[in-house]
Amino acid sequence: MMNPNAGFGTKAIHAGNVKDQQYGALTTPIYQTSTFVFDTCEQGGRRFAGEEGGHIYTRLGNPTTDVLERKVAALECGEACVATASGMGAISSALWTIAGAGKHIVADATLYGCTFALLNHGMTRYGVEVDFIDTSDLGAVKAALKENTCCVYLETPANPNLKITDIAAVAEIVHAYNPEIKVVCDNTFASPALQNPLKLGADVVVHSATKYLNGHGDVIAGFVVGDAAFCTQVRMFGLKDMTGAVMDPFCSFLILRGLKTMELRMARHCESAEKIAAYLDAHDKVETVYYPGLANHPGHDIAARQMSGFGGMVSFEVKGGRAAGAKLLNSMKMIAVAVSLGDAETLIEHPASMTHSTYSEEELAASGIGAGLIRLSVGLENVEDIIADLEQGLAQL
Ligand SMILES: Cc1ncc(COP(=O)(O)O)c(C=O)c1O
Structure with a gap:
């Protein structure tokens, strides 16, 4: 069991690891498989019904990716994490879990270009209402909240002008208005080595792991981090059904390698x-x-x-x-x-x-x-x- 107070560098190397019982491999093996064999028909049924643990199909989970998800959850001080095929996969899986027709999202106006496009040109096509504001202006945050608001979305430092938003102050205002509203923070620019939005009151962290988390410019990847119930919803709905943007096990291996340094x-x-x-x-x-x-x-x-x-x-x-x-x-x-x-x-x-x-x-x-x-x-x-x-x-x- 990992010491929960261990330092960032120690967690990046050790958190979430599983001892390889078969061969004693030091590094996490790559389980490059799409599916997993059940002992019996009944066992398959129990796994699908959630009555028994164990793997089913890599879109729902994979042993290499499981280790990475536990590690990133530990680094972001979250209960759980869902790995995705890209940062946009993480953002869209999280937002389609939270929002739907008739719901309202408040988003900072300064966002990565494709996140802006998803919100401004994509989700609005499906009946989601989006207002863009400056979340560094706390008065504007307060004024933007409505009865049907389900999410406040921001980046800090923001891409590309490095605008800073006070995460704790925004979370306090939003949760005082309605504790059900999810404050979602894209932590790509800071990385968990420099900032933990969940500790500051945000509900959900999203990442383009393509960037600092992997660090070597050789993968496209993402993460959603939050509480266990929310991450289960993201995995079983946002990711499994809505986007299908699943991380490949080889990509998980490369990020595990990158995280060590x-x-x-x-x-x-x-x-x-x-x-x-x-x-x-x-x-x-x-x-x-x-x-x-x-x-x-x-x-x-x-x-x-x-x-x-x-x-x-x-x-x-x-x-x-x-x-x-x-x-x-x-x-x-x-x-x-x-x-x-x-x-x-x-x-x-x-x-x-x-x-x-x-x-x-x-x-x-x-x-x-x-x-x-x-x-x-x-x-x-x-x-x-x-x-x-x-x-x-x-x-x-
Ligand atoms: C802040 C931020 N969020 C999300 C993304 C999207 O990530 P990806 O390219 O991995 O889909 C990017 C990509 O540049 C980004 O800079």
């Missing part, structure tokens, strides 16, 4: 990002830097309270706007021009034309996503080399 990786991401944010902030070709670790960031004090580090994402605008930003991206020598984040490689992208191209120009402006905003995912290279690449690029502007 997560604490070390996150410390390096944060340390380098802090240096890069300070470097950009002092650069005369840079207009604005968005990094919660900078004292001039409007959410700095809240971030310092609810996060144990400021993360590895830095966004900024250069003087000369969108055209100058494009020139900077095109001049990178080591840094890759690519979407995604949380990888060993430093990645740079232009949200308005890439990750957030699901927003119209007006929606981008209303959400505080500048047309020239550049998003940098600070990787694990030596920070001097990342800065040198930015320096030679900025020198060309």
Whole structure:
């Protein structure tokens, strides 16, 4: 039994593991199987009826994925976790479990582009009402709640402008209005190594595990974390029936492998990002830097309270706007021009034309996503080399 007070690094390595009784394998074996054989017809019936444990079919659960789910639940301080085939699989499985026709969702206006599209263009087609607000404005949160509100959805730090929302304050307002409303927080940018929304009062955490949780840029994956009853609903309805977005056992294995070094990786991401944010902030070709670790960031004090580090994402605008930003991206020598984040490689992208191209120009402006905003995912290279690449690029502007 794992010590519940063990540190993050220890939990990332040991929590949820099962001793391999057959061969004594140190690492979790990959059970690359779609189905599981029943001893008898009656046993199959009992498993389907939930009267007996044991596996049935990998869409409902798999031994490799079970270990990963227990581990991520422990890292997020949740009772249970459901692994999914992508971050969008996690978000849609969770939201289709919570919402339906006639229900109302309050969402922050600054979201990952496809989450915005799911809410704004997708769920509204099926009778779900969605209002977009600024959840960092607590008055706006209070004013947005209605009798049919079932969910308040937010990201903090938000993709792509790193806006910070006070999770505890939002949860308090929402639950005082109606304790049944689920506060759902996308914790992808912070990762559980830096922030645990459930401990701050959120009900559900969703992740794109494609990012820091895996950390190596070689899988697409997601998680939903929450209480056991909710996660059972997600598994048996949102995931099994609505989305079918099931994690593959080989993917589970790769994330188990990536998690072993997560604490070390996150410390390096944060340390380098802090240096890069300070470097950009002092650069005369840079207009604005968005990094919660900078004292001039409007959410700095809240971030310092609810996060144990400021993360590895830095966004900024250069003087000369969108055209100058494009020139900077095109001049990178080591840094890759690519979407995604949380990888060993430093990645740079232009949200308005890439990750957030699901927003119209007006929606981008209303959400505080500048047309020239550049998003940098600070990787694990030596920070001097990342800065040198930015320096030679900025020198060309
Ligand atoms: C904050 C955030 N949430 C969710 C997603 C979606 O995750 P995936 O690409 O794994 O489906 C992303 C992807 O970039 C993201 O940045």
